[in-house]
Amino acid sequence: MASLRAPDRRGLSRLTQGNASSGSHVAPAGGGHGERDVLTLIGRGLSNTEIAAHLTLSIATVETYVTRLLTKLDARDRVQLVIIAYDAGLVAPAR
Numbered sequence: 001m002a003s004l005r006a007p008d009r010r011g012l013s014r015l016t017q018g019n020a021s022s023g024s025h026v027a028p029a030g031g032g033h034g035e036r037d038v039l040t041l042i043g044r045g046l047s048n049t050e051i052a053a054h055l056t057l058s059i060a061t062v063e064t065y066v067t068r069l070l071t072k073l074d075a076r077d078r079v080q081l082v083i084i085a086y087d088a089g090l091v092a093p094a095r
Helices: 012-016 035-043 048-055 059-072 078-087
Strands: none
Touching (some): 035 048, 048 059, 059 078
């Protein structure tokens, strides 16, 4: 049985910088899409195809961002990325 480990959140502060203080839970509109935008949309439950359409990126580019996020945040799967997005305040539970 594989041991459970918590994801490494050292890279998280760089990704979330500026978002927590503004209280905004919405990915910025326009250009300059990056890992934070992709992480926010993963946290909202969007698929790679939906993220690509929302950010006007290719699916391959979104897959690259997801792979980088998994590596940088030491997350084992997409579910951990969702948890990280919530913990970072990038998304909030629906009310």
